[in-house]
Structure formats: C-alpha cells, structure tokens
Amino acid sequence: MSEIIIQIDGREIAADEGMTVLEAAQKAGISIPTLCYLETLEPYGACRLCSVEVEVRGRTNLVAACLYPVEKDLIVRTRTEKVDRIRKVILELLLAHAPEARGLKMQEYAEEYGADKNRYEKEPSFCIQCGLCVRYCAEIKKKSAICFVNKGPSREIQFIPEIASKECWNCTECFPLCPTEYLQGVFVLTKALAFPSTPMGPSAE
Amino acid sequence: MPRINSTAELEELRKGILAQKDPNKPCISVCAGIACLGSGNAQVISAFEEEIKKQSLDAKVDLIATGCHGFCEKGPIVVIYPEEICYLEVTPEDVPEIVSQTVVGKQVIDRLIYTDPNTGTKAAHQSEIPFYKNQSRLLIGNSQKINPKSIDDYLAMGGYSALSKALFEMSPEGVLDEIKKANLRGRGGGGFPAGSKWETTRNAQPGVEKYVIVNAHEGEPGAFMDRALFTGNPHLILEGLIIGAYAIGSHQGFIYTRHDTPVLRKNLDLALTQAKEYGLLGDNILGSGFSFNVEVHLDVGIFVSGESSALMRSIEGMPPEPRPKYIRTSVTGIWDRPSNLNNVETWANVPQIINQGYEWYSSIGTERSKGTKLISLSGNIVNSGVVEVPMGTSLREIVFDFGGGIPNGKKLKAIHFGGPMGGTIPESLIDTPLDFDELSKLGASLGAGDMLVLDEDTCMVEMDRLFLDFLAGESCGKCVPCREGMRQMLKILTNMTQGEGKEGDIELLEEISGVVGEAALCSLGRSIHKPLISMLKYFRDEFEAHIKEKRCPANVCKELN
Secondary structure, eight states, X not given: OOEXXXXXXXXXXXXXXXXXXXXXXXXXXXXOOOSSOOTTXXXXXXXXXXXXXXXXXXXXXXXXXXXXXXXXXXXXXSSOHHHHHHHHHHHHHHHTTOTTOOSHHHHHHHHHTXXXXXXXXXXXXXXXXXXXXXXIIIIISOOOOEEEESOGGGOEEEEOHHHHHHHGGGTOTTGXXXXXXXXXXXXXXXXXXXXXXXXXXXXXX | OOOOOSHXXXXXXXXXXXXXXXXXXXEEXXXXXXXXXXXXXXHHHHHXXXXXXXXTOTTTOEEEEESOOSOGGGOSOEEEETTTEEEOSOOGGGHHHIIIIIIITOOOXXXXXXXXXXXXXXXXXXXXXXXXXXXXXXXXXGGGGSOTTOHHHHHHTTTTHHHHHHHHHOOHHHHHHHXXXXXXXXXXXTXXXXXXXXXXXXXXXXXXXXXXXXXXXXXSTTOOXXXXXXHHOHHHHHHHHHHHHHHHTOSEEEEEEXXXXXXXXXXXXXXXXXXXXXXXXXXXXXXXXXXXXXXXXXXXXXXXXXXXXXXXXXXXTSXXXXXXXXXXXXXXXXXXXXXXXXXXXXXXXXXXXXXXXXXXXXXXXXXXXXXXXXXXXXXXXXXXXXXXXETTOBHHIIIIIISOOOGGGOOEEEEEESGGXXXXXXXXXXXXXXXXXXXXXXXXXXXXXXXXXXXXXXXXXXXXXXXXXXXXXXXXOOSHHHXXXXXXXXXHHHXXXXXXXXXXXXXXXXXXXXXXXXXXXXXXXXXXXXXXXXXXXXXXXXXXXXXXXXXXTTSOOTTOO
C-alpha cells in the first residue's frame, strides 16, 4: 500500500492509501472527537462530531473525518472556529437527550467545547442514535436483533422481539457500547420483550 | 405491432399513421391530468363516449383522454379540434350540448368559454386565454394533443425522430457535445449542467456497466409539473433517456417514481411495452446495434428517496438513506457503478435539442439559464396550474399575466420557490427574472420549479413551521444536525406561533441553521433551514413581532392577537 503525505493542523503526516482522515489522525496521535465511530464497525457518518475542514486544490470543505478518504496534498484542519462551533452545537443538541450521559466521552467533549447541556429544551430520551448497538448486532454478531424504526425526529431504536427473545440476554454486548446510558439498551430490550405486540414503525405514530 | 428496423421503416410507419389522421376531423381532447380527474373528468369522458355513440358519430369524431392541459384551476378542461375551442369547468351535463352544438354544429357555447374576471372579455380559443397566451409550451404543449397510452400518437407528433437522428447521424460524442453546447441545466433543483454530468459518467470506470436514471420522485409539496408531463407524454422522457444512454454508453436505465401515482405507472408501463414492441427500446434499437433496457422502480413513500444517493440505495433494494461516503454517484452510483441521474424535465428537453440543435435551444432563455421551464403555480393565485415559460420571464409576468394575480382582492406578499428546502422572496423583488443564478443570489433557489404564491394573510413563522413539520416526516433521521436541528427548530417555531417565543430565539434558530447547513449528511439535511434563512432575511420583523409583542402581523397564529 502506498504512502501518502497529508497535513493535519500544520503537521506533515504519513497515511496509507485507503485510510480515512480520522484513521490517519489517530495514527499520528491527533484526537478528533467521535460518538458513532467504532474501529471494528463500518464508518457511519451520523453524529458529524468528527467534522473537520479539508482543503483540496485550494477549495475548503467541511467533511466527516470518519468517512473522508486521504489523498495526496490534503490539508486538514481539526480545530477551526467553524469546526468548534459546529461540534459545540451538535453536543448541545445531543445533551438535550442525555444531559447526564454516563459515557465519559460526552461529558469530556461537552467540557472541551463549552457545550451547555441546558441550551435546548430537554427531550426525555437517553438515545442519541449513534447506532453503535444496531450496527454491532448486525455487523459483528450478525443477528440484527435491534434496528432503527421510523424516520426524522421520530426515529428510534427497537429490538425485534422474535430475535431478541432468543439472542439478547445471552449476549448484551451492545449495552456497554452506549455513549450515554447502559440502561437505555436494557430498557428498550425489556420493553420489546414485555410488550412484543407494540406496533413499531410509522404506524405507531 | 411490427418491429421497426431502420430509420426508413420508422418514417414509413409515421407516414402510415399520419395518413390515417385527418387534420380536419373533429377531435375532442379531454384533460385526464390528475387535477382534472380529481374534479370529475372521468365522468365527463364517459359522458362523451355515450353521447358520441348516441349520436352515431363514432366514425366522424375522435375522443382522446390526454395528459395535463396545465390550466388546473379551471378543470375539467375540454378542447375541441381543429378549431381549438377551449371549454372550462365542464360537467357531464354539458356534454350533449358540446357534441351537438360545437363538434357537429361548429357553434361556440358562450357559457363554457373563458371569461376574464376583471374585464369580462371572453376567449373561445385556447391561444387567446391569458393563461396560455404567452407561454412557450415546448415540452408540455403536445400533451393535450395526444393519448398518452398511444405510441402512434407520439409518433404522429414527430416522436422518436430525435432518437433515430442520434443513432444514425450522430456519434455518442456528438450527442454529448450537442447537450453541452446547449448548456442544458438540470431541472431537478441543482441547475447543474447536464452535459458535464453525462460526460463524468461516460468517462468513469471504463469497461464497467453504466446506468442512466430518471428521477420522477417529485416529492415536494407544491411540485406537480413532472408528474403532469410524464403522465401525459411518457414517450418524450423515454426518448430523451434512450438518447442520453446512447451518449453515455449505458445499456440499462431506471425510472424511479412514486408508489402513489397509479396513472403515471400505468401509462409508463404501457409506453415501455409499446416502445419495445416497435423496437425503439430493447435489443438492437431501430437496427442500429445499440441496445438499452429500462426498469421502473417505486419509492417507499419518503421525501428523502428523491435525494440522488438515497434513490440509488432504494433501487439497490436498501432503505433510502443517503450514502455518507464522499463519492459522486455519477462515478460510483448504483452497485458502485457510474450512474447518471436527471429529473423528468431534464430528460424531456433532450429530444428537441437533438432535433433542432444547440443554437436554436440556446437562443431561448437568459445568458446562463437556457430553454423553457415548467412551473407549478399554486398558493394564493387566481390561476393555479402548470405553466411553461422561457427562462428569463419575470416573476411579475408569471404571477399576474399567467397566474391572473391574487384572488379576493388581496395583496401579494411573497413568492416561495422550491418547497420545504427552498426560499422566499418578497413582493418588492417581483421583477426578478426566472433564472437559476438570479434567484439563487436572492436566497431562493428555483428548485424544481414549484412556485408558491403567498398573499398578505400569510404568516411567515407559521409557513416555515409547516415546512419543517413536513420535513420531520420525510427526513431519514440518521444524522444529528438534520434530525436534532429540525426537532429544535420546530419546537422554537411552534412556541413562537403559540405566543411562547423568547428573546434570543431568532439567534438560536440562526445558530442551528448554521450548523445544519454546513454539517448535515445529505443535501436534504443541508437545505432544511433555507426557507427560514430567506424569511429571516426579508421578514425578520414578523418573527420579532411574534416574540416581542406576542403579535402575529398576518393574523394567522390564533393563540396570539
């Protein structure tokens, strides 16, 4: 695999072809915040917290570092005024769901970017829909016992009772992946098993 | 049906079809567009069938149920050829009289013709009605003269001559060059040059199968021109698509449309079958050696399906979520193969460009926006319907001349383009020309061409709240900026309309907008704030009145005032 030299925050960094900006940064010890990223899963690009500015042939764009591929002479800026502002708002929007998120990352990031957990009206839900549980179950466990239902702001996670009743209690590997609250997964799973006929999807609106 | 194996055979067939048509034979053209069907045109059509039988006129009169005539406001519409007498708001009870007096007796029935609401002037012929008078109906004009279920009708209008010209007289590069020189820009909303897009797909991944796609999703509320055109004249779009496929080097096309437009689906399926039987589609088209097939795909009922990468995921059989990867679908689209997507109206422009050349085409319109544009005119307007005008036509002309102005003596307040992802401009900018770039500069991109006219009784806060409420059911909800930004914006606006707006709300809305517009995953997400931004630009005082004075200047928000 050929080596590519890129620049991140003014530093020259050697990256491998096919790497993403996030991977290249991590390799060089430069930290970029992420919430929906997990090394063992396919990049998902949903939380947008890893947004960085990239400059290619004089043009600057805001991109998600977890998905953007490195290329020759790429210039990456991970802490511009714009990037910081965007991360702060994203965190504030998410803290409206999980103001007391137990996952260390959320609180650390909130502090780092000065995100105010009371900026937006609270939403009584712990879930920030990073999809780690959903994707872990599908990609690693190959069970797809948990999925997303519905769309837009009504989108939520849901265990599929028929699969979950067979698979989940012996596994529970997705619970600790949750960046906000271990109990969230337990609650959604218990609800699905206790009330398996609860309608899901758009008809539940 | 005989298979056609050469240009000569095509022209022979066309001659035969034309020989059977007597231009002086009376023909009753009844609009079977969606709006007219909604106002009872099916009954009008069957009344005509009965009456023709009753008066034993079967052999002497033609009756066709056509595509949209455009003047939806006054439907059901009936046009009697060859005189082109246009009757509006026709009921089944009017039918016997129309047949006896007009079709047979050649008399105009005064009560059914157009009367100008201001001057009282009557107009018996379609071309004299202000709504139609100055339109340039290059794309949609034929719809009212043909039966969309008949390929012979399309051939009689010169159909598929552009295809035969492209296949036998031009190289794929020549076709591409013609489209590029014509500067045809995508009609779906982006206004991106179609020729460059075609070229990208043509040159991408040599040796790999390429796809061409018609985006007939048209999910925006207030947009109905693509449906009108496609349902009324499916072969026009199909011909454009086949020509495009030839230029790009594709042998497989897809038509992506809605699950909830059964008439379109029916006409489309029929058109594909007929084109195949004639050898205008399928293997060895017209004996040219070029082969091309088309498949129709239906959406799953969500607006984001119309986003190019989500649409392609949907065709692959996956949920219609936009692809997050930094790739261009024209290079890496369906199954990672080069895929060129254009909307209905863009494809519909192709045959005329090939037939009449880029010089003719680029003589229509403005410097950077060429050709005509279909506009869905709706809202607080006297004449709602589908209008086709040259690019560069002033908005004033569209609203007041074609549209007939604002009903009930109200004042025009604003014009909104592009639905829930578009923008609003105030009445003071009414002399702006219809032009991709001019409108874009004002913060109201033309979008797909849906023009919503708003009168003085419109509350901008409520208007934007409605748009966001619509989007809340239509976004996939995957990425945080779009899903959460929308949720909070909707809450803030709802509070404002209920008298609970707070100091700082506008700034908060602007802050969210800044993030959504920059950081959301797909183009839908990056546009959900656009109506708000344009409304704040031109109507900020209205938002302030809701917050500071707990007052709705337009008297719309019931919980205020």
